[in-house]
Amino acid sequence: xxxxxxxxxxxxxxxxxxxxxxxxxxxxxxxxxxxxxxxxxxxxxxxxxxxxxxxxxxxxxxxxxxxxxxxxxxxxxxxxxxxxxxxxxxxxxxxxxxxxxxxxxxxxxxxxxxxxxxxxxxxxxxxxxxxxxxxxxxxxxxxxxxxxxxxxxxxxxxxxxxxxxxxxxxxxxxxxxxxxxxxxxxxxxxxxxxxxxxxxxxxxxxxxxxxxxxxxxxxxxxxxxxxxxxxxxxxxxxxxxxxxxxxxxxxxxxxxxxxxxxxxxxxxxxxxxxxxxxxxxxxxxxxxxxxxxxxxxxxxxxxxxxxxxxxxxxxxxxxxxxxxxxxxxxxx
Amino acid sequence: xxxxxxxxxxxxxxxxxxxxxxxxxxxxxxxxxxxxxxxxxxxxxxxxxxxxxxxxxxxxxxxxxxxxxxxxxxxxxxxxxxxxxxxxxxxxxxxxxxxxxxxxxxxxxxxxxxxxxxxxxxxxxxxxxxxxxxxxxxxxxxxxxxxxxxxxxxxxxxxxxxxxxxxxxxxxxxxxxxxxxxxxxxxxxxxxxxxxxxxxxxxxxxxxxxxxxxxxxxxxxxxxxxxxxxxxxxxxxxxxxxxxxxxxxxxxxxxxxxxxxxxxxxxxxxxxxxxxxxxxxxxxxxxxxxxxxxxxxxxxxxxxxxxxxxxxxxxxxxxxxxxxxxxxxxxxxxxxxxxxxxxxxxxxxxxxxxxxx
Numbered sequence: 019x020x021x022x023x024x025x026x027x028x029x030x031x032x033x034x035x036x037x038x039x040x041x042x043x044x045x046x047x048x049x050x051x052x053x054x055x056x057x058x059x060x061x062x063x064x065x066x067x068x069x070x071x072x073x074x075x076x077x078x079x080x081x082x083x084x085x086x087x088x089x090x091x092x093x094x095x096x097x098x099x100x101x102x103x104x105x106x107x108x109x110x111x112x113x114x115x116x117x118x119x120x121x122x123x124x125x126x127x128x129x130x131x132x133x134x135x136x137x138x139x140x141x142x143x144x145x146x147x148x149x150x151x152x153x154x155x156x157x158x159x160x161x162x163x164x165x166x167x168x169x170x171x172x173x174x175x176x177x178x179x180x181x182x183x184x185x186x187x188x189x190x191x192x193x194x195x196x197x198x199x200x201x202x203x204x205x206x207x208x209x210x211x212x213x214x215x216x217x218x219x220x221x222x223x224x225x226x227x228x229x230x231x232x233x234x235x236x237x238x239x240x241x242x243x244x245x246x247x248x249x250x251x252x253x254x255x256x257x258x259x260x261x262x263x264x265x266x267x268x269x270x271x272x273x274x275x276x277x278x279x280x281x282x283x284x285x286x287x288x289x290x291x292x293x294x295x296x297x298x299x300x301x302x303x304x305x306x307x308x309x310x311x312x313x314x315x316x317x318x319x320x321x322x323x324x325x326x327x328x329x330x331x332x333x334x335x336x337x338x339x340x341x342x343x344x345x346x347x348x349x350x
Numbered sequence: 351x352x353x354x355x356x357x358x359x360x361x362x363x364x365x366x367x368x369x370x371x372x373x374x375x376x377x378x379x380x381x382x383x384x385x386x387x388x389x390x391x392x393x394x395x396x397x398x399x400x401x402x403x404x405x406x407x408x409x410x411x412x413x414x415x416x417x418x419x420x421x422x423x424x425x426x427x428x429x430x431x432x433x434x435x436x437x438x439x440x441x442x443x444x445x446x447x448x449x450x451x452x453x454x455x456x457x458x459x460x461x462x463x464x465x466x467x468x469x470x471x472x473x474x475x476x477x478x479x480x481x482x483x484x485x486x487x488x489x490x491x492x493x494x495x496x497x498x499x500x501x502x503x504x505x506x507x508x509x510x511x512x513x514x515x516x517x518x519x520x521x522x523x524x525x526x527x528x529x530x531x532x533x534x535x536x537x538x539x540x541x542x543x544x545x546x547x548x549x550x551x552x553x554x555x556x557x558x559x560x561x562x563x564x565x566x567x568x569x570x571x572x573x574x575x576x577x578x579x580x581x582x583x584x585x586x587x588x589x590x591x592x593x594x595x596x597x598x599x600x601x602x603x604x605x606x607x608x609x610x611x612x613x614x615x616x617x618x619x620x621x622x623x624x625x626x627x628x629x630x631x632x633x634x635x636x637x638x639x640x641x642x643x644x645x646x647x648x649x650x651x652x653x654x655x656x657x658x659x660x661x662x663x664x665x666x667x668x669x670x671x672x673x674x675x676x677x678x679x680x681x682x683x684x685x686x687x688x689x690x691x692x693x694x695x696x697x698x699x700x701x702x703x704x705x706x707x
Contacts, residue, residue: 023447025447273459346433
């Protein structure tokens with residue numbers, strides 16, 4: 019990485035984000051105390067631990083708000099490592115002049131979501147900064163939970179022949195936010211922001227479970243590219259199998275976005291051993307969040323290794339690469 | 351005339367009827383991306399070569415135009431433009447990197463967003479970069495008329511707008527390219543109608559088909575081009591009749607007439623094409639950023655080694671450029687064809703398996 023300033027592209031969740039993270043971690047890695055690259059860390063004593071900051075704009079969006087998002091984001095990071103959402107810490111950095119009621123409203127939705135999944139607030143911090151110090155409010159969550167799986171879920175478990183499952187239709191959070199930002203109204207378009215724990219808990223005892231990932235910034239496409247690159251295996255997807263609702267499809271058509279890269283906040287990618295997919299999909303579908311859960315592809319050993327390919331609806335084939343920079347709406 | 355079928359059926363038909371080699375240019379960047387995204391190239395027989403044309407608005411924007419936009423930012427103006435423009439680099443940075451330095455560049459999803467920005471920032475000069483072809487120029491025309499009507503004095507337009515038919519004509523008569531047919535842009539034709547492209551069969555005997563953007567419509571258009579090519583009888587056909595009326599969109603054309611004047615324009619890779627650009631007409635000079643900020647648009651120098659010009663005219667494919675995937679990647683693009691979501695190099699990089707596996 020050169021000494022250029024950090025841009026919004028570095029915050030978009032694709033390859034540039036990966037480069038920035040790796041650049042920033044250098045000091046820790048060279049001392050041998052850097053983290054593994056998963057959604058949550060596994061720490062001694064059988065716990066998982068995560069931290070996640072939220073600066074969404076707008077702070078209220080169809081399907082949720084920043085408080086709900088903060089709890090879901092943290093809890094989902096734990097859930098995909100097989101850990102229950104036990105304890106949460108919240109740090110608020112608030113710009114002077116921010117309405118008290120609005121801040122309390124976000125705490126109310128955070129508390130409500132915590133209540134639904136049995137998570138309690140164990141720690142917190144509040145800072146107020148002068149006007150311009152932050153834009154409105156930054157909410158950061160930190161969460162700890164006990165790991166409930168017989169063995170640790172990790173992308174290093176990925177093997178040839180594994181099936182890839184997605185738990186619900188993709189891209190709804192990113193599409194809802196993009197619609198708000200670009201003043202487009204799409205009937206029925208809502209963020210998928212939701213805690214995954216109730217849906218994932220029933221499959222944690224399954225022996226064939228290899229790894230799970232929360233498809234947040236960068237979307238499903240980025241998660242699968244990371245898996246392919248880390249394992250050196252080829253992930254082959256079927257476009258027709260990937261659940262995608264009409265609203266997300268229309269918004270992406272208008273703005274020129276690829277749904278594969280649109281953020282989700284209540285959707286996981288799951289890799290499972292051969293022969294286990296059917297059972298796991300059936301269990302997932304029992305949750306109202308995952309009625310669209312389905313197998314979308316397979317892990318293969320052949321070429322192109324370390325990459326994701328997609329068999330398109332019309333029978334063609336192409337690559338799915340990690341996105342670069344901000345998702346920018348196209349001209350026409 | 352070929353009858354519409356499913357994408358799979360049409361691809362099968364196309365493979366059956368194609369006998370002799372044929373190079374087809376898809377003019378429009380949206381076609382290019384749809385072709386890559388749907389994997390159409392992997393379904394075509396070896397006889398068919400698809401050449402991506404100059405129909406990506408960002409890609410044909412000249413370096414001198416990008417320089418002018420950056421200089422406006424440096425003069426303290428708020429620059430509003432479409433997202434695609436934001437990462438196109440010039441020697442002094444891009445709209446995106448300038449924003450990281452604290453300059454005020456903003457992404458619009460439509461031209462009228464610029465008016466909102468101007469009204470919200472009455473103490474600042476706001477400039478809208480008018481970029482694109484007949485699909486975006488009518489919106490700029492409406493913005494200019496509305497700005498004049500409401501006497502918004504802090505908003506002006508820097509027009510890089512270009513017209514598609516003159517560029518298509520230039521490429522059609524280039525013997526070196528050897529193009530045997532054109533897949534014509536659906537959205538541009540919605541505005542222009544059929545006539546402006548009728549010279550292709552009439553003057554050059556080339557098959558020309560206006561198509562929509564879904565993979566089945568593109569394949570249908572390609573199959574019709576192949577059919578014409580094999581039968582030796584060429585004509586202008588629209589396989590996008592649900593959207594394109596033969597006479598085009600009269601209202602949009604009238605708005606263009608009222609607001610713009612035709613001028614020569616510099617296209618990246620194609621050079622100066624006479625009477626191919628649009629500048630604000632006399633009546634609207636007060637809202638022309640070139641006048642207000644005393645800018646003279648002059649052809650710029652492309653980055654060293656960049657062969658976007660040759661990519662844009664179909665002379666080389668992206669992997670033939672020595673910078674492709676080495677110095678020029680989506681993360682650090684050298685030329686606009688890698689930057690834009692509709693650029694040929696970006697599409698090759700993201701979607702194409704052929705040169706990597």
